[in-house]
Amino acid sequence: MSNVNWTLRGFLLAVFITFVLLFALRGHAGSAPGVDAEALLKRSDTFRNGWPSFVTRVKITNYESGKPDEEKLYEVSQKGMDRTYVEFLAPREKGRHLLMLGDDMWIYLPDTSRPVRITPLERLSGDASNGDVARTNYATDYTPAYLRAEKVGEIECHVLELTAKRKGATYQRIVYWLRVEDARPVRAEFYLTSGKHIKSATFDEYTQMGGKMLLHRLTLYDEIRHNSHSQMEYSGSVPRELPDKLFNQGRADRF
Amino acid sequence: MKWAFAAGLMLVSGMGSVACAQTDPTPSERAYSTRYSVAVIDDATFYSDVTAPIPKVLNQVLLEPTFGIKIRDRWTFATNLVGAETTYRDNVAHMRVKETYSGLSAGDFDFLAGRKLVRWGTGYAFTSAGVLDPPRDPTDPGDRINLNEGRDMVKADWVRGQHALTFAWSTAELARKGMMVRDTTAIRYNVLMRGFDTAFIAGNDRGSDSFGAITFTRVVGQAWEVHGEATWREHAAILAGAKYTTNNGITFIGEFYTPPNIAYYRSIRLSPTAGRQHYAFVRAGKTRLRELPGWKEWDVSGAVVTNLDDHSYVGVFDVSRWFGKHVSSYVHVEIPGGTKKSEYGAAPYGAATSAGIRFEL
Numbered sequence: 001m002s003n004v005n006w007t008l009r010g011f012l013l014a015v016f017i018t019f020v021l022l023f024a025l026r027g028h029a030g031s032a033p034g035v036d037a038e039a040l041l042k043r044s045d046t047f048r049n050g051w052p053s054f055v056t057r058v059k060i061t062n063y064e065s066g067k068p069d070e071e072k073l074y075e076v077s078q079k080g081m082d083r084t085y086v087e088f089l090a091p092r093e094k095g096r097h098l099l100m101l102g103d104d105m106w107i108y109l110p111d112t113s114r115p116v117r118i119t120p121l122e123r124l125s126g127d128a129s130n131g132d133v134a135r136t137n138y139a140t141d142y143t144p145a146y147l148r149a150e151k152v153g154e155i156e157c158h159v160l161e162l163t164a165k166r167k168g169a170t171y172q173r174i175v176y177w178l179r180v181e182d183a184r185p186v187r188a189e190f191y192l193t194s195g196k197h198i199k200s201a202t203f204d205e206y207t208q209m210g211g212k213m214l215l216h217r218l219t220l221y222d223e224i225r226h227n228s229h230s231q232m233e234y235s236g237s238v239p240r241e242l243p244d245k246l247f248n249q250g251r252a253d254r255f
Numbered sequence: 256m257k258w259a260f261a262a263g264l265m266l267v268s269g270m271g272s273v274a275c276a277q278t279d280p281t282p283s284e285r286a287y288s289t290r291y292s293v294a295v296i297d298d299a300t301f302y303s304d305v306t307a308p309i310p311k312v313l314n315q316v317l318l319e320p321t322f323g324i325k326i327r328d329r330w331t332f333a334t335n336l337v338g339a340e341t342t343y344r345d346n347v348a349h350m351r352v353k354e355t356y357s358g359l360s361a362g363d364f365d366f367l368a369g370r371k372l373v374r375w376g377t378g379y380a381f382t383s384a385g386v387l388d389p390p391r392d393p394t395d396p397g398d399r400i401n402l403n404e405g406r407d408m409v410k411a412d413w414v415r416g417q418h419a420l421t422f423a424w425s426t427a428e429l430a431r432k433g434m435m436v437r438d439t440t441a442i443r444y445n446v447l448m449r450g451f452d453t454a455f456i457a458g459n460d461r462g463s464d465s466f467g468a469i470t471f472t473r474v475v476g477q478a479w480e481v482h483g484e485a486t487w488r489e490h491a492a493i494l495a496g497a498k499y500t501t502n503n504g505i506t507f508i509g510e511f512y513t514p515p516n517i518a519y520y521r522s523i524r525l526s527p528t529a530g531r532q533h534y535a536f537v538r539a540g541k542t543r544l545r546e547l548p549g550w551k552e553w554d555v556s557g558a559v560v561t562n563l564d565d566h567s568y569v570g571v572f573d574v575s576r577w578f579g580k581h582v583s584s585y586v587h588v589e590i591p592g593g594t595k596k597s598e599y600g601a602a603p604y605g606a607a608t609s610a611g612i613r614f615e616l
Contacts, residue, residue, distance in 0.1 A: 064551070069551075090580070091580045091581055091615065091616070092577065092580055092581075092615075094290075094292055094615075095290075095292070101417075101447065103450075103474075104447065104450060104452070104474065106452075115452075117452065117472045117473075117474055117480045117482070117498075118474075118480075119474050119477065119478055119479065119480050119498070119500050120474070120476075120477045120478075121477050121478045121500040121501070121502065121504075122500050122504075122506065167476055167477060168474065168477075192502075193477060194502075243328075244414075244415070244416065245360075245363065245365075245414035245415070248414045248416075248417065248418075248419050249417065249419075249445070249447050249452055250414070250419035250421075250445030250446075250447075250452075250454065251365070251412065251414055251419060
């Protein structure tokens with residue numbers, strides 16, 4: 001009889017412990033009391049978009065098998081949440097311009113002298129793609145959901161799952177690690193509509209620019225060709241009043 | 256003399272590059288900014304299976320300097336010249352002004368005067384609505400050696416939000432001999448609405464009929480772009496096209512084009528009695544073969560242009576490769592086919608193979 005009691009007590013204790021553990025884990029990972037994923041994402045965007053209207057330089061260094069093999073330089077002018085104008089400054093790309101308005105993108109090539117529409121898939125070429133350069137306001141393009149809390153190295157992070165609001169977004173899904181302390185981006189994984197994991201990113205260095213703490217360096221890893229990665233360095237970010245007509249799709253007379 | 260002018264311009268461009276702040280890493284507002292480039296191209300075309308008494312080799316050496324200056328985001332001056340030495344039947348050197356214009360930007364308005372390359376057409380290989388565009392060659396739509404020239408014009412643009420209104424008046428008086436252009440007055444309204452980049456064009460060629468056109472481009476989903484043009488110039492001309500990009504970056508372009516057989520649209524190889532023509536264009540290409548180890552610097556494409564009425568065609572193959580930041584080389588092959596009386600089959604050769612090397616600074 002006493003054996004049965006002990007077995008029953010042991011069983012009830014195990015059920016209780018399991019229940020407590022499951023409840024604790026669920027509370028920790030799923031509901032995340034006090035975390036507003038939307039606010040978190042908006043705050044994280046401020047580390048890449050310091051002002052409502054600004055200009056910055058982006059240098060991209062592509063690495064093949066660990067060796068740098070190509071450098072590109074862009075001047076990026078951004079106004080509001082979804083208007084970006086990119087001027088290509090590298091010798092091989094000189095004379096090219098890129099315009100992104102919402103989900104619509106045009107490239108101006110010197111040999112065609114007219115805006116050429118770019119599809120979202122064309123945007124993805126390269127480790128660092130046109131979309132990576134031109135689009136940094138994730139709160140505008142994606143709906144966030146809180147996944148869990150997790151450590152990246154020694155850094156306590158919130159993990160968000162971002163789902164594209166429209167088909168025209170550069171990526172269809174992003175898993176995004178943000179530092180608990182201030183919501184600064186730490187790591188990201190990018191997925192296509194097919195579910196294919198196409199790229200990963202680590203947000204390596206932040207620095208003061210124009211009186212704001214802004215992203216200085218991030219690394220993009222190609223998850224399809226594993227021997228290749230790109231480093232994007234932001235510098236010289238300054239607020240600047242940009243004329244609306246800079247962002248007009250029909251204005252092909254770019255200087 | 257012309258070469259001396261080109262060399263002088265290069266020198267001025269070089270001095271500009273030293274004086275300007277283009278290498279300034281901080282994109283702060285500057286009193287002025289300059290843009291410059293110089294390209295040198297050696298292009299040799301070899302004709303095989305020649306059926307007419309023509310030389311079998313055409314060699315062109317081109318020097319293409321460009322220079323532009325923008326002052327306080329308001330005033331602009333830009334020039335783009337081509338000096339060419341052509342060896343074919345004779346040895347001929349000449350210089351062409353592709354573009355030279357001044358511009359003023361004031362509020363919502365932009366004004367421009369001078370020779371300017373304008374492209375209002377949305378087609379890749381063909382255009383009916385590009386009333387001020389340089390002639391489009393479907394076998395070389397990218398203008399491989401940059402010989403297209405602009406039109407001499409006065410142009411005013413009004414730009415607000417997603418709306419742009421352009422008025423242009425172009426004169427034929429200053430055009431080079433042999434260019435088939437007339438004085439043209441045209442107005443264009445461009446708007447982006449629900450993803451449709453749409454333009455309405457209307458105007459008149461002096462001594463000819465008036466014309467009207469509508470153009471559009473639209474991206475559909477992740478991989479498709481569609482575009483089209485409909486023009487009325489004595490009769491209707493229609494262009495419909497699409498671009499599709501695969502997951503691994505191969506881009507396909509297809510176009511169907513039907514112009515009326517009037518002097519404005521007629522190819523020099525076509526009889527005036529041939530009636531309305533129908534053309535198809537298909538192209539597959541990939542820039543940068545990144546997936547193949549060691550082929551990252553290579554671009555390849557293949558295209559076919561065909562006249563659906565006389566069943567003639569041209570197959571076009573392009574391969575290019577970059578060497579470092581400033582040097583690239585290419586091979587461009589055109590293989591015409593069809594009967595000797597057909598538009599493309601009438602070419603007096605079996606194949607034209609162009610090989611070139613390009614240096615850009």
